[in-house]
Amino acid sequence: xxxxxxxxxxxxxxxxxxxxxxxxxxxxxxxxxxxxxxxxxxxxxxxxxxxxxxxxxxxxxxxxxxxxxxxxxxxxxxxxxxxxxxxxxxxxxxxxxxxxxxxxxxxxxxxxxxxxxxxxxxxxxxxxxxxxxxxxxxxxxxxxxxxxxxxxxxxxxxxxxxxxxxxxxxxxxxxxxxxxxxxxxxxxxxxxxxxxxxxxxxxxxxxxxxxxxxxxxxxxxxxxxxxxxxxxxxxxxxxxxxxxxxxxxxxxxxxxxxxxxxxxxxxxxxxxxxxxxxxxxxxxxxxxxxxxxxxxxxxxxxxxxxxxxxxxxxxxxxxxxxxxxxxxxxxxxxxxxxxxxxxxxxxxxxxxxxxxxxxxxxxxxxxxxxxxxxxxxxxxxxxxxxxxxxxxxxxxxxxxxxxxxxxxxxxxxxxxxxxxxxxxxxxxxxxxxxxxxxxxxxxxxxxxxxxxxxxxxxxxxxxxxxxxxxxxxxxxxxxxxxxx
Amino acid sequence: xxxxxxxxxxxxxxxxxxxxxxxxxxxxxxxxxxxxxxxxxxxxxxxxxxxxxxxxxxxxxxxxxxxxxxxxxxxxxxxxxxxxxxxxxxxxxxx
Numbered sequence: 001x002x003x004x005x006x007x008x009x010x011x012x013x014x015x016x017x018x019x020x021x022x023x024x025x026x027x028x029x030x031x032x033x034x035x036x037x038x039x040x041x042x043x044x045x046x047x048x049x050x051x052x053x054x055x056x057x058x059x060x061x062x063x064x065x066x067x068x069x070x071x072x073x074x075x076x077x078x079x080x081x082x083x084x085x086x087x088x089x090x091x092x093x094x095x096x097x098x099x100x101x102x103x104x105x106x107x108x109x110x111x112x113x114x115x116x117x118x119x120x121x122x123x124x125x126x127x128x129x130x131x132x133x134x135x136x137x138x139x140x141x142x143x144x145x146x147x148x149x150x151x152x153x154x155x156x157x158x159x160x161x162x163x164x165x166x167x168x169x170x171x172x173x174x175x176x177x178x179x180x181x182x183x184x185x186x187x188x189x190x191x192x193x194x195x196x197x198x199x200x201x202x203x204x205x206x207x208x209x210x211x212x213x214x215x216x217x218x219x220x221x222x223x224x225x226x227x228x229x230x231x232x233x234x235x236x237x238x239x240x241x242x243x244x245x246x247x248x249x250x251x252x253x254x255x256x257x258x259x260x261x262x263x264x265x266x267x268x269x270x271x272x273x274x275x276x277x278x279x280x281x282x283x284x285x286x287x288x289x290x291x292x293x294x295x296x297x298x299x300x301x302x303x304x305x306x307x308x309x310x311x312x313x314x315x316x317x318x319x320x321x322x323x324x325x326x327x328x329x330x331x332x333x334x335x336x337x338x339x340x341x342x343x344x345x346x347x348x349x350x351x352x353x354x355x356x357x358x359x360x361x362x363x364x365x366x367x368x369x370x371x372x373x374x375x376x377x378x379x380x381x382x383x384x385x386x387x388x389x390x391x392x393x394x395x396x397x398x399x400x401x402x403x404x405x406x407x408x409x410x411x412x413x414x415x416x417x418x419x420x421x422x423x424x425x426x427x428x429x430x431x432x433x434x435x436x437x438x439x440x441x442x443x444x445x446x447x448x449x450x451x452x453x454x455x456x457x458x459x460x461x462x463x464x465x466x467x468x469x470x471x472x473x474x475x476x477x478x479x480x481x482x483x484x
Numbered sequence: 485x486x487x488x489x490x491x492x493x494x495x496x497x498x499x500x501x502x503x504x505x506x507x508x509x510x511x512x513x514x515x516x517x518x519x520x521x522x523x524x525x526x527x528x529x530x531x532x533x534x535x536x537x538x539x540x541x542x543x544x545x546x547x548x549x550x551x552x553x554x555x556x557x558x559x560x561x562x563x564x565x566x567x568x569x570x571x572x573x574x575x576x577x578x579x
Contacts, residue, residue: 099559192539206538235545236538304522315499322500324572329565336577337500345502353501354511357492358518360499371522376535378528383536415514416521432539456540 001026002162003479006071006219009165013060013070020056020070024049024114027072031117031163034483037144040157042077042135043085043118052114059112068226069112074164076155077118078125079105079210080199084115088201089123089133089151092321092328092347102199103234104168104210104227111226116164120154123349124318125175125203127151128421131412132351139408140183141480142446146405149179149421155213156183161483166214166223170200172207173306174400174425177437180213181400181449184439184478186466187213188220191457192432193238195224196231204313205236207306207429216476217438217466221245224459243460249467254288256465257393261296264398264424276441276448277399280469284397287468294393296385301378302427303419308362308375309430314352315359321347354415383431386453395461396453399424400437404446424451434459438466439475447478486516 001023004012012018018026028044035041049072056070080086080098082105087093101109109115122132130138130153138153140146141161148157152169159167160183169176171189180187188211195210202208210227212220225246230239260281265274281291323329323343330342348356362371389396401421411418428435433456437449454462470476487495492512496503503511557570566573 095563097563099556099563193542232547236540236542238540238542239545298528301524301528304524307518307522308525319500323565324574325560326563326565334575336575338502339575340500341497341502344500345504348501350507353496353503354514354518356499356501357495357511357515361487361491361495361515361519362522364495364498371525373535374525374528374530375522376537377530377533378525380533380536381528381530383539414517416517419518419521430539 006222009071020053024053024072027116034161038139038157039136040120040138040154041117042120045115045117049114049116056112066111072114072116074116074119074158074167076121076152076169078170078201081105089121091134103196103231119158119167122151123352125151126351126355128418132349140405141483146407149182151175152179156185159185159213166219169213170210172204173429174422176211177400177425180437182405184447185213186217186220186438188436190459191434193236195228196234196237198231198233202317204310216470217463221463245460245463248460248464251464253465253468256289258289258291259294259389259393259396261294261398263296263299268402269399270403272443273399273403273448277450280440280450294389298381298385299427302382303423305375305378306426308371311355311359312363312372315356379430382427386431390455398451400449400451404443428453436462487512
């Protein structure tokens with residue numbers, strides 16, 4: 001059951017091959033058997049998952065089910081889930097039980113999905129290796145001595161190991177795409193504003209976007225369609241109808257114009273990863289796509305731009321954690337200032353503290369123009385690069401990450417080296433365009449992902465191209481040893 | 485661009501973060517490295533460029549000024565670290 005697509009699971013539920021309760025129990029059994037090695041879940045929902053599964057079975061029996069009814073999923077622990085602990089990978093929220101559901105949690109619940117549990121993640125989604133979590137690192141199912149990527153590391157490890165059929169994630173600078181690439185999954189970060197951010201714990205509000213991690217573009221399409229859409233509770237949610245992603249999957253891609261940005265294939269990309277991506281390009285050409293080299297000249301500045309904009313927004317967003325209304329509170333303090341400082345000093349880990357301090361610094365008097373304003377201007381240049389590119393191509397293709405998954409601990413002492421992991425993914429967040437990663441080969445038994453970036457609200461095309469590629473290849477069907 | 489230990493202490497104070505004294509030098513080094521990397525931005529020609537705060541050209545949506553939320557004070561206070569008689573407790577601020 002854990003290797004079936006969502007579509008096949010839905011058929012199985014309807015033909016009574018298995019019930020939603022049996023499906024939920026099957027994944028629980030797998031979690032119990034395997035997650036000790038991976039640490040992908042921080043909370044496993046026991047009773048509530050069975051209740052939701054029973055409700056799904058009842059709906060299906062009445063013939064009222066929706067396409068996702070009875071399908072289990074893991075939610076990244078950044079999404080508020082009413083009555084279920086929502087810790088965001090942080091000691092700050094270790095005892096936080098959310099008093100309401102995030103909009104996407106409520107939507108997927110209404111669609112009948114069964115929340116199997118909450119997935120581990122980098123603290124406040126700040127990290128590219130899932131090593132900043134207060135709950136410990138997540139291991140990559142392809143090689144437990146390596147990282148799964150981050151920040152949605154628990155989400156990808158759970159799906160890659162067959163401990164959930166699909167999971168939600170969030171992507172501020174690559175946190176869906178990079179971990180997808182490192183674990184042989186398909187992951188999509190939609191256009192900024194396409195999916196509601198209400199109830200998603202804020203990191204950098206002009207960049208954060210929720211999305212899906214699954215084993216195929218088809219699986220991602222069905223869950224994204226249920227998540228996406230206007231939400232009055234999010235002031236940056238876009239009021240625009242959601243395309244029928246599933247219906248567009250099979251469209252032929254003859255004549256599709258693909259742009260390969262030369263900056264994405266320059267020095268820094270591992271030769272093995274490069275070969276995999278170029279083989280995928282050849283395959284897409286066989287399927288009828290045309291390819292041209294393009295330039296995104298400002299893309300080398302996307303990492304420095306991001307490390308001004310994102311920490312600036314984070315320092316402001318994380319100011320809410322004051323030890324008063326919710327979250328960690330230090331013991332034995334005498335003054336209000338001491339309460340703030342010690343609660344935040346104890347509640348936040350080192351990476352979060354670094355980013356808060358960088359953000360505070362670049363926003364402070366005398367440095368604002370040199371850093372923050374400058375970064376916002378370069379952000380415009382990066383955005384203009386994409387606008388220009390999309391005049392001559394339909395989508396931009398490149399690698400998702402510079403190489404395969406690295407070893408646990410390899411980059412933890414060097415924040416800048418860690419940040420450079422996201423060199424190919426950050427630009428899409430700065431511009432706000434949709435992007436996805438999908439499997440395109442292996443180097444020494446470790447997965448490589450390619451990235452597709454599309455024009456605003458063109459998720460449908462990304463999923464279509466990814467699906468056509470996956471119909472013609474079988475990389476995405478490969479499973480890690482020991483988790484078949 | 486490098487940050488001194490004193491600057492790190494000052495920024496931590498502004499951000500209301502208590503740092504252990506042994507962390508300060510370490511942070512100073514790491515934050516300096518990050519700022520060095522960020523320093524690449526100065527290469528970009530941006531004289532004629534308007535800053536971009538947000539990826540979408542959109543105006544702030546307005547809603548009718550009507551009460552739409554129910555009062556959930558008890559639910560919200562049940563997750564607070566310290567409350568009494570419906571009030572959040574903090575250390576004494578007025579002598």
